[in-house]
Amino acid sequence: MKYAYYPGCSLEKNSAAYDISVRAVAEILGIELAEIDDWNCCGATEFFSQDELVACSVVARNLALVEDHLRQVVAPCAACYCNLKKVDQLMAEHPHMNTLINEALAAGGLRYQPGRLRVRHLLEVIVDDIGEAAVRDKTVRSLEGLRVAPYYGCQWVRPGADVDNPEYPMKMDELFKWLGAEVVDYPVKAHCCGGHMTQVSEAQAFELIRRLLQNAVDYEADLILCMCPMCQLNLDGYQHRVNHFFGTKFNVPIVFFTQMLGVAFGLDPARLGFGKELVPALPVLQSKLGAAPASA
Amino acid sequence: MIAQHPQRPGSRLLAEVIAETPGGERIVHCLQCGSCGGSCPSGADMEYTPRTLFAMINADRRDEVLSANTMWACVSCYFCTTRCPQKIPITEIMYTLKRMAIREGKAKGEDAPALARTFTDLVEKYGRAYEVGIALFYLGMKKPMAALRAGPMGVSMFLKGRMALLPQRIQRIDQLQAIIRKARELGGAA
Numbered sequence: 001m002k003y004a005y006y007p008g009c010s011l012e013k014n015s016a017a018y019d020i021s022v023r024a025v026a027e028i029l030g031i032e033l034a035e036i037d038d039w040n041c042c043g044a045t046e047f048f049s050q051d052e053l054v055a056c057s058v059v060a061r062n063l064a065l066v067e068d069h070l071r072q073v074v075a076p077c078a079a080c081y082c083n084l085k086k087v088d089q090l091m092a093e094h095p096h097m098n099t100l101i102n103e104a105l106a107a108g109g110l111r112y113q114p115g116r117l118r119v120r121h122l123l124e125v126i127v128d129d130i131g132e133a134a135v136r137d138k139t140v141r142s143l144e145g146l147r148v149a150p151y152y153g154c155q156w157v158r159p160g161a162d163v164d165n166p167e168y169p170m171k172m173d174e175l176f177k178w179l180g181a182e183v184v185d186y187p188v189k190a191h192c193c194g195g196h197m198t199q200v201s202e203a204q205a206f207e208l209i210r211r212l213l214q215n216a217v218d219y220e221a222d223l224i225l226c227m228c229p230m231c232q233l234n235l236d237g238y239q240h241r242v243n244h245f246f247g248t249k250f251n252v253p254i255v256f257f258t259q260m261l262g263v264a265f266g267l268d269p270a271r272l273g274f275g276k277e278l279v280p281a282l283p284v285l286q287s288k289l290g291a292a293p294a295s296a
Numbered sequence: 297m298i299a300q301h302p303q304r305p306g307s308r309l310l311a312e313v314i315a316e317t318p319g320g321e322r323i324v325h326c327l328q329c330g331s332c333g334g335s336c337p338s339g340a341d342m343e344y345t346p347r348t349l350f351a352m353i354n355a356d357r358r359d360e361v362l363s364a365n366t367m368w369a370c371v372s373c374y375f376c377t378t379r380c381p382q383k384i385p386i387t388e389i390m391y392t393l394k395r396m397a398i399r400e401g402k403a404k405g406e407d408a409p410a411l412a413r414t415f416t417d418l419v420e421k422y423g424r425a426y427e428v429g430i431a432l433f434y435l436g437m438k439k440p441m442a443a444l445r446a447g448p449m450g451v452s453m454f455l456k457g458r459m460a461l462l463p464q465r466i467q468r469i470d471q472l473q474a475i476i477r478k479a480r481e482l483g484g485a486a
Contacts, residue, residue: 009424009425009464010425012424012460012464013457013458013459013460014427014453014458014459015458016457016458038466038467038468039466040419040423040424040466040472041419041423041424041425043415043416043419044415044425045372045391045412046411046412046415046416046419047412047416047419048391048394049391049394049395049398049408049409049412050394050395050398050409050412050413050416051395051479051480051483052316052391052392052395052483053479053480053482053483054476054479054480054483056479057475057476057478057479058419058472058475058476058479061471061472061475090318093318093319094318097318100479100482100483101479103478103482104475104476104478104479104482105475106478107474107475107477107478108468108471108472108474108475108478109471110471110475154371154372154373154374154375155372155374158373158374158375158377158378159374159377159387161378166374166378167375167378191337191373192337192371192373192375194371195371195372195373196371196408196411197338197371199407199411199430199434199435199442200368200406200407200408200411201341201369201407202442202445204338204341204369208337208371237449237452237453238449240449240452241445241446241449275456276456276457276458277456278449278452278453278456
């Protein structure tokens, strides 16, 4: 099955481990990803705070650039996913906005028919389209003995509330049960990581990050699995700052779910971007899963 | 079952918020139940929770509403929207209030507008987000102490190969800029 692929800015450098592992597991599962030519930033939340029509038009350019024969676009970043889906739906439900956005697109020689594309997160594609049998079939290395805490964040599961339970999502839990992992059932798995608040109010952001880390530790998770680069950055990149701020001693590795999926598929961790996280994950993999991951 | 209230006359501010928010007309059905504030991870940091703010919008208290920190403390997590028994698009209304507050010069004490502006100026110039630019032009200029505290993490990110020093420019940046110019003209906002 072929999908248009919208990596988003974070996956270029900041979360290159996500992009590398997404492409690696997609190849194994037969998911063909055709990167949208010359895509632009989705604007995160920042255009929406200033000018809605500009915000929507910036997002819509990406939808308009998808090749005619493709009907689905995959975004691994939950924030990009949210924006692409939100704008498509807004255009479909509000003809006035559709007209204005298309007028703006026309200034760049583009046009988008709302509803033409279905916006998907990679997790949905793997769990719903590929499914349990195919995932089990590709699993050569069970994750048995590893306690993983799936972390869903907000932007995938809540805005549309149509992909999973918006307060108690289960798709990543299911996927990791198929892989043999011990899935940690912890209450805050769909709470907020703070988003851009690390740049605005450290006290507010660090408290949200602390709650997530503390809860995962309380439930004895070996590591946290992310499906959004912003979540990974806040939990991993800021973990040291959070420790300093609260006097805590968190040392929880934060990896992308696709990285662990790749390990289960027998890929070398070096090919999955391990080692880019600031809180090292490989020691945990070594102690819980055995020696093989050491090659990274 | 969503309770339907008879349309109240409403205030001028209410009419403006509704006009600027797709789906915003549901705000008139607010029951003042407080599920929004109770669900909000930032509720404790807000001067007024969304529930209170909606009552103030209805009472046309324009200055207090647009000067409130409520929308700036919002992290766009959509918990309120999901839980609202009246299906009010609360998160989207927060975006509307941010736009109105910036436009009317009521967000002066807040840092978030400068972050937003820096972020979008860079996207408009290059077509992609540029983190080092945000660190220099937002944190560096606006919050130098925060920039200093963030320094060691920046170095770690760079050493891990997670930070691009130079911006990435898309090929057809002219096309993106033409679209943005046109959208701005059609929307009539600054």
